[in-house]
Amino acid sequence: MPHPLVHDSTAFDPAEAIVHTIGLSKRYGDFDALRDCSLNVQKGEVFGLLGPNGAGKTTLLRLLLGYLFPTAGSATIGGLDVSKNSVAVRRLVSYLPGDARLPRHMRGRGVLEFFAEMQPAGDLQRSLKIADHLELELKRRVAFMSTGMRQKLALAIVMGARTPLLILDEPTANLDPSVRGLILDMVADAQSEERTVIFSSHVLAEIEQVCTKVLFLRRGIIAHRQRLDELKQRHRILAQLEPNTLEPSFSVPAELKGQVEINTFTPPAEPNTRWVRMDTAGDLTPLLPWLSQLPLQRMRIEPLGLRAIYDEVHIGSTVENPPSTGGSQ
Numbered sequence: 001m002p003h004p005l006v007h008d009s010t011a012f013d014p015a016e017a018i019v020h021t022i023g024l025s026k027r028y029g030d031f032d033a034l035r036d037c038s039l040n041v042q043k044g045e046v047f048g049l050l051g052p053n054g055a056g057k058t059t060l061l062r063l064l065l066g067y068l069f070p071t072a073g074s075a076t077i078g079g080l081d082v083s084k085n086s087v088a089v090r091r092l093v094s095y096l097p098g099d100a101r102l103p104r105h106m107r108g109r110g111v112l113e114f115f116a117e118m119q120p121a122g123d124l125q126r127s128l129k130i131a132d133h134l135e136l137e138l139k140r141r142v143a144f145m146s147t148g149m150r151q152k153l154a155l156a157i158v159m160g161a162r163t164p165l166l167i168l169d170e171p172t173a174n175l176d177p178s179v180r181g182l183i184l185d186m187v188a189d190a191q192s193e194e195r196t197v198i199f200s201s202h203v204l205a206e207i208e209q210v211c212t213k214v215l216f217l218r219r220g221i222i223a224h225r226q227r228l229d230e231l232k233q234r235h236r237i238l239a240q241l242e243p244n245t246l247e248p249s250f251s252v253p254a255e256l257k258g259q260v261e262i263n264t265f266t267p268p269a270e271p272n273t274r275w276v277r278m279d280t281a282g283d284l285t286p287l288l289p290w291l292s293q294l295p296l297q298r299m300r301i302e303p304l305g306l307r308a309i310y311d312e313v314h315i316g317s318t319v320e321n322p323p324s325t326g327g328s329q
């Protein structure tokens with residue numbers, strides 16, 4: 001039986017898809033940077049991309065933009081094949097690369113003017129407003145800006161352009177926590193303007209905060225898809241088994257099957273105890289009467305965040321420590 005945490009939980013309406021890929025693949029020599037990637041991003045979504053270093057996130061984004069040619073499969077944006085119509089596609093997309101390079105000899109304002117002029121959907125007034133909001137000093141030459149200032153400048157260019165799709169590769173990298181917050185607010189604003197955002201980040205809390213769906217990549221393969229509203233309905237229950245309890249007494253009633261996954265373990269710090277971990281999906285209410293009859297103590301229930309899914313998908317879950325016995329329990 002598949003683990004309840006690891007399944008495709010994303011619904012798809014073809015009429016609403018702005019990005020559509022089928023079997024998209026990129027191979028370098030005998031190395032698969034991306035393999036058989038089929039996905040849909042629907043209009044108005046904030047679509048998160050997660051994965052460890054080298055998982056294939058940037059490769060996927062560059063394929064979508066037509067900067068790379070796929071070795072197999074295809075992708076469309078707004079119904080246009082990205083390999084055959086890359087110029088038209090780029091009019092629909094504003095892209096923040098992970099390593100944005102800007103002309104070092106120019107001053108901030110000059111850079112904004114240059115890109116607003118060059119991009120069909122560029123909008124200087126909007127970019128200036130964003131730069132002001134981010135408290136960016138536009139008189140300074142790029143060469144004399146800090147890494148974070150250059151990131152703000154790149155964001156002012158990209159977020160200012162009036163395209164229906166924003167592709168942001170690690171937009172908050174190099175930014176301090178308060179500016180990160182402003183960027184996340186801007187992503188939320190973009191969504192309320194009915195723009196679609198693809199957002200790659202290593203920061204799980206950011207994905208949890210702004211994304212409606214998230215795709216996990218691992219070694220070039222889609223490892224998991226997750227709707228965030230569904231994730232918020234998932235919980236982890238940790239409790240110690242009462243001494244001398246027989247584990248088979250934990251069989252799940254038929255009506256709750258598929259809603260709960262149970263594992264028992266002994267934490268290294270408490271070798272004489274046995275603990276149970278239950279990962280649940282959906283409403284907790286029907287589970288509570290059954291739980292209350294089980295021989296459990298020191299119980300803790302917590303929302304199952306992206307961290308747990310990430311560990312499940314990428315590392316193999318290792319909940320080896322019991323909940324703290326401090327006063328907050």
Ligand SMILES: Nc1ncnc2c1ncn2[C@@H]1O[C@H](COP(=O)(O)OP(=O)(O)OP(=O)(O)O)[C@@H](O)[C@H]1O
Nearest residue numbers: 028032033051052053054055056057058059060098
């Ligand atoms: N031009 C290239 N030639 C050979 N291998 C490449 C090339 N470009 C990328 N790769 C490899 O493809 C894999 C995926 O790289 P990619 O940059 O897409 O990962 P990523 O998920 O964006 O990583 P990170 O989180 O570190 O930015 C990596 O193993 C990388 O070394």
